[in-house]
Amino acid sequence: MSAGAQPQLRFRDRGLAEKILEGIKGLGVKATIMHVCGTHQDTIMRFGLDPLLRGCGIRVVSGPGCPVCVTTQREYEEAGLLMERGKIIATFGDAARVRGPRGSLLDRRAEGGDIRVVYSIRDAAEIARRLGREVVFLAIGFETTAPGTASLLLSDPPEGFSILCCHRYIPPVLDAILGMGEVRIQGFIQPGHVSTIIGVKPYEFISSKYGIPQVIAGFEPLDVLAAIYMLAKQIRDGRAEVENEYTRAVRYEGNQKALEAIDQVFEPIDVPWRGFPLVPKSGMALREKFEAYDARKVYEDELSDIVALEISEDPNCRCGEVLRGVAEPEDCPLFGTACNPAHPRGPCMVSIEGACFISYRYGPGARAGDPQKA
Amino acid sequence: MCLAIPGRVMEIKGGLAKVDFGGVTREVDISLINPKVGDYVIVHAGFAIQVLDEEEAKKTLELWSEIFKLGVG
């Protein structure tokens, strides 16, 4: 490892982690805190922070922070239809594996569909350029991913390339989740990488509207622990502010260049999220100027069938509730039996960072000592 | 797919940079930021999305060490 990587490693310092945990315990706060990022969930479970935090009175639950999970069946089905009609679908690996009523996109390759798993939208565009074929990129992700999509569309994409836009904005869904009033949380850990783009300001209305503390956090174990300490302190002091723990990456104003790219290419529309009804102004739609790259416009006729399709969620799958933070994976009757990593029934079991997958992998012991379930 | 990882900019050519992730190098699109050679950047799905501030990283660690050495209340 190079010298500059050292600060990263030190963010895993065990001794300091123990001190911070003591600090959290010392505040004597009992609270449920929601994070909205798969990578935070991974840090919490991989480093065994969950039982330690529960021992301090803090329960952390996952929210709608996984783009693969919150993308609706209808959106995946649109990609499936286009694949059936001979387009090459390109997308990220997790998205390709989410099961819909007619199997996952990868499963449907067996029926002759052409799907390519890519690391970046740049690779997808490259496929279109190289093969001279119609390539549709299933564009999912929040404000972290959307600027890349925007940047590519602004830089003269190849002939035949289009996107099926499923990008979403994070702040509106946080508003929705609190507005629905079914989940009782006392604080938010906000996603560090989304925040590198949007900065601090877009979260502020949530604290004033709901009186809820928020801390933007990085992804090392110490980042998460420090963020929880900062939240617990706000709760103890009766404050509700947006604090930034991840100052090494997140500036107050965010990344202006990326925000401008998003704004040039997309406009906010109301869209549903898996497990949620329509969330106002939470979806990114391509502006008219870019309709030549909008798969929903370019293939309007081919997609018209989708309107008639009855697309219902698997009635036994509780992913929707897991994503709203009102159920834990173990509450799902399919958990670990009909639904497991080898045969995921719902999206939360698909990726190594899905809430159900993580619970499956780290076992019930990872949730022992829950102060609020005792 | 959400994984965004820090790497170090080795070389810049137009809108692209060669970024070193602890020994593995990858070509990264830098159209969303203005990094310099030697900077640490956070890379997500092929795009560098922010420059990491090493000074801030050090400050953060020092601050915590200080607070938690003294004990907290």
Ligand code: SF4
């Ligand atoms: S499952 Fe994939 S898309 Fe979802 S949060 Fe994790 S890495 Fe991101």
Ligand code: SF4
């Ligand atoms: S166990 Fe499977 S079906 Fe149940 S909520 Fe999790 S992913 Fe969905």
